[in-house]
Amino acid sequence: MFFGKDAQRFSGRLRRATERSFHRLDDRLPAASAGKLLRKAFPDHWAFLLGELALHSLIVLVLTGVFLTLFFDPGMSESTYDGSYAPLRGTRMTAAYASTLAISVDVRGGLFIRQIHHWAALTFVAAIGMHMLRIFFTGAFRRPREGNWAIGVTLFLLALLEGFCGYSLPDDLLSGTGLRTANTIMGSIPIVGTYLSFFAFGGEFPGHEIIPRLYVLHILLVPGILIALVTLHLILVVHLKHTQWRGPGRTNKNVMGQPMVPQWLAKSTGLFFIVTAVFAILGALGQINPVWNYGPYHADQVSTNAQPDWYVGFLEGALRLMPPWETNLWGHTIMWNVFIPAVVLPGLLFAVLYAYPFFERWVTADRGELHLCDRPREQHTRTGLGVAAISFYAVLLLAGGNDVIAFVFDLSLNTLTWVLRVAVVVLPPLAFMVTKWLCLALQHRDRDRLVEGDETGDVQQSVYGDLSEGRRPLPAPERYTLLARKTQLPLKPREEPVGTLSWRRRLQLSLSRWYYRDQVELPFVQEQQE
Numbered sequence: 001m002f003f004g005k006d007a008q009r010f011s012g013r014l015r016r017a018t019e020r021s022f023h024r025l026d027d028r029l030p031a032a033s034a035g036k037l038l039r040k041a042f043p044d045h046w047a048f049l050l051g052e053l054a055l056h057s058l059i060v061l062v063l064t065g066v067f068l069t070l071f072f073d074p075g076m077s078e079s080t081y082d083g084s085y086a087p088l089r090g091t092r093m094t095a096a097y098a099s100t101l102a103i104s105v106d107v108r109g110g111l112f113i114r115q116i117h118h119w120a121a122l123t124f125v126a127a128i129g130m131h132m133l134r135i136f137f138t139g140a141f142r143r144p145r146e147g148n149w150a151i152g153v154t155l156f157l158l159a160l161l162e163g164f165c166g167y168s169l170p171d172d173l174l175s176g177t178g179l180r181t182a183n184t185i186m187g188s189i190p191i192v193g194t195y196l197s198f199f200a201f202g203g204e205f206p207g208h209e210i211i212p213r214l215y216v217l218h219i220l221l222v223p224g225i226l227i228a229l230v231t232l233h234l235i236l237v238v239h240l241k242h243t244q245w246r247g248p249g250r251t252n253k254n255v256m257g258q259p260m261v262p263q264w265l266a267k268s269t270g271l272f273f274i275v276t277a278v279f280a281i282l283g284a285l286g287q288i289n290p291v292w293n294y295g296p297y298h299a300d301q302v303s304t305n306a307q308p309d310w311y312v313g314f315l316e317g318a319l320r321l322m323p324p325w326e327t328n329l330w331g332h333t334i335m336w337n338v339f340i341p342a343v344v345l346p347g348l349l350f351a352v353l354y355a356y357p358f359f360e361r362w363v364t365a366d367r368g369e370l371h372l373c374d375r376p377r378e379q380h381t382r383t384g385l386g387v388a389a390i391s392f393y394a395v396l397l398l399a400g401g402n403d404v405i406a407f408v409f410d411l412s413l414n415t416l417t418w419v420l421r422v423a424v425v426v427l428p429p430l431a432f433m434v435t436k437w438l439c440l441a442l443q444h445r446d447r448d449r450l451v452e453g454d455e456t457g458d459v460q461q462s463v464y465g466d467l468s469e470g471r472r473p474l475p476a477p478e479r480y481t482l483l484a485r486k487t488q489l490p491l492k493p494r495e496e497p498v499g500t501l502s503w504r505r506r507l508q509l510s511l512s513r514w515y516y517r518d519q520v521e522l523p524f525v526q527e528q529q530e
Helices: 002-028 031-038 046-069 095-105 110-138 146-168 173-187 193-201 210-240 260-285 310-321 336-362 380-399 402-408 413-452 476-483 503-516
Strands: 078-080 092-094 326-329 332-335 454-461 467-472
Touching (some): 046 260, 110 146, 110 310, 146 310, 193 210, 326 336, 332 336, 336 503, 380 503, 402 413
Antiparallel strands (some): 078 092
């Protein structure tokens, strides 16, 4: 009995001490709100793992990058190599290339970590790109997520810059060829191009400052901005709620899924270990960027079959497809064949990516918040534009390796170049029309399924000899998902004479009609849908 009272008093004291400690912690840190955060719901669908894949790749990049930083020397001073790699002994090379070679052949596990780092970099950019495509095709960029979309586009741009900086650091013949291309692109900018090139390279190409400056960008400035923006991106995901697919019980006012702890955390941790294991296998078995085969960079040499990493392959392809147009003005040459594909085209690309959420909102009648994902077929114009952009990018990517393709398949390089020039103009509009047609066909199919149900495969014959196919109603969850779609209609002019509309208003109405025309409406009125 006495022991029982002591146990109760001890339990009471422990509870009060715990409460006091929690309140003191909550006064200094958001301990109470952290409990709510731990129960945040995450929708359970594979498409939402693309962003996590990019995050896990970034973690692997940081960890392997710290290791490589311990052994890499970004110096541009030259010396004669006398290391353990016999084929290059007696060769003049910079400290940057010599340290890269030492990491690859002398440092225990150095080549393994360097190749993991390279594979993770390629996956990081690819995961961001796929994540952005998922957000675009499902409409997850709409209000209130326009700012988060802009952050994502900035992350993608910074990932490209970070990849180029890391690609250039070894100072081998392949990366040096890429730096020569970068120098030409900077020099093509009218008026300020030569000044930019002199500032970046510390004088005439190749200079002695570019590698140390790229090293600072690669390990300090760009990663710091990347990590800061990723943190802000995740904070906004938590604050603005997660998007989700339509389904029973799912609305614009709730999020259904698994809690952060323990379900989501366990799955995300498992994905991280799987991703790391895949990178380890690739680092051990998949050779990538063998710098010892290329040799050190010399300004009077160019590597044969020089191909950049895939994420800048479209830029290389644009340079190869552009006709040799130049203009001479007052003794100065404007290289349109470099300036347009390498400066104007990427600038327009990212400007369109930044502006697209605001454009779609401008031509859309609905002004509310949207948290439910669209099925790509339901937004036929948006999906067509996305597929057209992908086809445009694919043609440029192929053009970036047109010399290799022509050599492997024994084709005429000039003929292949002209075929790709025609394709880059013709294929995107064709892809848009075909995609829009397919989306509208799938919308009609969904409407028919709602009205008539699914085919059973049975054929019925009436007493009069008529044949009819058997149908069964759609399952309730699937019927709910199809009916919950909100049909977007074009903007309608307000009650004002047509002649008094401003050109901006007329353009808005015309674009809205083009964007939402041909939409297949559901066979039910709005009240039945609700």
